[in-house]
Amino acid sequence: MLPGMARKTGSHAEITGPKVREAALRLFAQYGYAAVSMRQIAREVGVQAGALYTYTTDKQALLFDLMRDHMTEVLGGMSVMPEGSPGERLEWIVRYHIGYNLSHKDGVFINYMELRNLEPENHKVISGLRRRYEDAVEAVLVDGQEKGVFQIPDTRLASMAVIAMLNGVNTWYREGGRLSQERVERIYWNMVRRAVKGA
Amino acid sequence: MLPGMARKTGSHAEITGPKVREAALRLFAQYGYAAVSMRQIAREVGVQAGALYTYTTDKQALLFDLMRDHMTEVLGGMSVMPEGSPGERLEWIVRYHIGYNLSHKDGVFINYMELRNLEPENHKVISGLRRRYEDAVEAVLVDGQEKGVFQIPDTRLASMAVIAMLNGVNTWYREGGRLSQERVERIYWNMVRRAVKGA
DNA sequence: GCATCTAATGAACGCGCGTTCAATTCAAGC
DNA sequence: GCTTGAATTGAACGCGCGTTCATTAGATGC
Numbered sequence: 001m002l003p004g005m006a007r008k009t010g011s012h013a014e015i016t017g018p019k020v021r022e023a024a025l026r027l028f029a030q031y032g033y034a035a036v037s038m039r040q041i042a043r044e045v046g047v048q049a050g051a052l053y054t055y056t057t058d059k060q061a062l063l064f065d066l067m068r069d070h071m072t073e074v075l076g077g078m079s080v081m082p083e084g085s086p087g088e089r090l091e092w093i094v095r096y097h098i099g100y101n102l103s104h105k106d107g108v109f110i111n112y113m114e115l116r117n118l119e120p121e122n123h124k125v126i127s128g129l130r131r132r133y134e135d136a137v138e139a140v141l142v143d144g145q146e147k148g149v150f151q152i153p154d155t156r157l158a159s160m161a162v163i164a165m166l167n168g169v170n171t172w173y174r175e176g177g178r179l180s181q182e183r184v185e186r187i188y189w190n191m192v193r194r195a196v197k198g199a
Numbered sequence: 200m201l202p203g204m205a206r207k208t209g210s211h212a213e214i215t216g217p218k219v220r221e222a223a224l225r226l227f228a229q230y231g232y233a234a235v236s237m238r239q240i241a242r243e244v245g246v247q248a249g250a251l252y253t254y255t256t257d258k259q260a261l262l263f264d265l266m267r268d269h270m271t272e273v274l275g276g277m278s279v280m281p282e283g284s285p286g287e288r289l290e291w292i293v294r295y296h297i298g299y300n301l302s303h304k305d306g307v308f309i310n311y312m313e314l315r316n317l318e319p320e321n322h323k324v325i326s327g328l329r330r331r332y333e334d335a336v337e338a339v340l341v342d343g344q345e346k347g348v349f350q351i352p353d354t355r356l357a358s359m360a361v362i363a364m365l366n367g368v369n370t371w372y373r374e375g376g377r378l379s380q381e382r383v384e385r386i387y388w389n390m391v392r393r394a395v396k397g398a
Numbered sequence: 399g400c401a402t403c404t405a406a407t408g409a410a411c412g413c414g415c416g417t418t419c420a421a422t423t424c425a426a427g428c
Numbered sequence: 429g430c431t432t433g434a435a436t437t438g439a440a441c442g443c444g445c446g447t448t449c450a451t452t453a454g455a456t457g458c
Contacts, residue, residue: 032315034233038416051436059416113312116231153386154378160371161364161390168363179353187352191360191394237446250406258446
């Protein structure tokens with residue numbers, strides 16, 4: 001049976017399939033793909049290692065599926081960005097990016113860290129999706145630059161800088177900590193806004 | 200013999216010791232600590248796996264030494280920051296950070312990615328060193344805030360944002376590419392400068 | 399040129415890896 | 429209650445892992 005395939009009847013696959021993905025996501029994020037064994041994932045799910053191969057062809061496919069689905073979801077969310085001025089759209093991106101990252105920490109972390117563990121073909125696919133995200137951010141900067149509301153010497157560099165800055169939030173933000181998510185979003189947006197605008 | 204210990208005579212250790220570190224640094228950066236075997240490192244150096252244990256007590260110590268020495272060097276460089284206004288010091292940090300990162304890509308990468316592969320005691324040490332770096336950056340922001348030249352709602356968040364943004368340069372910068380290092384430093388400094396100053 | 403001593407070898411240890419597969423379990427459909 | 433077929437088991441495969449250690453090689457100091 002193919003992974004993720006749903007059946008009409010109440011089979012084990014309906015329950016175990018997602019469980020495998022969830023366990024792999026959590027363990028890969030915590031210990032790293034290379035350091036996690038199929039037996040560890042199986043133990044987490046509550047089955048023997050062999051049973052995992054009902055839901056994935058191999059360990060590499062498990063990683064790739066998690067990364068691809070993550071990027072697809074990220075891009076899907078990005079595509080519903082409301083119309084508006086470049087400034088409004090950039091603010092939306094800042095808040096969307098932070099919100100998504102904080103609510104999908106494991107997925108974000110894996111997509112960050114495990115690129116190098118993808119086989120060449122898979123690596124190309126994920127890099128391509130990531131590139132599309134970067135392009136979407138840059139498109140807003142380019143628009144703002146052309147309309148004269150942003151002053152950016154290099155839109156590509158600025159896109160990468162903004163994305164890197166926003167990704168950083170996952171390294172230090174703790175829920176229930178000193179700063180609420182709303183406040184974090186507001187502060188980051190202020191920094192980004194000033195960084196792309198002329199003084 | 201202890202690793203890194205120098206001898207008066209021209210022993211093999213003088214040559215092989217650093218070679219082991221260099222090979223480990225390169226391989227850990229490229230494939231990740233967990234994915235690299237002691238035999239791989241040995242092959243790179245041109246010895247048998249057993250010989251590595253003349254220079255390191257075990258694989259974990261090899262990683263830890265690389266990470267600790269990296270952070271020590273980073274902090275050492277930071278400590279020679281010239282006096283000056285908060286703005287001047289922040290600019291110096293931006294340029295130092297970018298320059299160091301681009302000339303020590305492997306070390307930076309490992310310190311970024313391999314924290315989770317450190318045993319608890321080692322993890323504490325490296326986290327502590329990293330924390331000192333973050334504190335040094337924040338100290339400049341605090342100074343500028345107190346002097347009224349920066350407008351920063353939260354100096355801790357701003358420190359992390361700046362560091363994350365600067366770290367990002369390693370993910371896309373390629374020597375001989377579209378932008379020179381000097382130009383990259385200037386653009387980043389402009390973005391940071393505007394991000395911390397009032398509009 | 400012999401004694402000393404360290405670097406390096408290479409075999410060995412037990413272990414866990416990813417993956418396969420025949421056998422078994424077990425719910426569903428009739 | 430029997431048949432069907434998918435889900436799961438559990439043993440097995442060959443392999444490479446980190447590390448140890450008796451042994452050898454080879455330069456150093458006298």
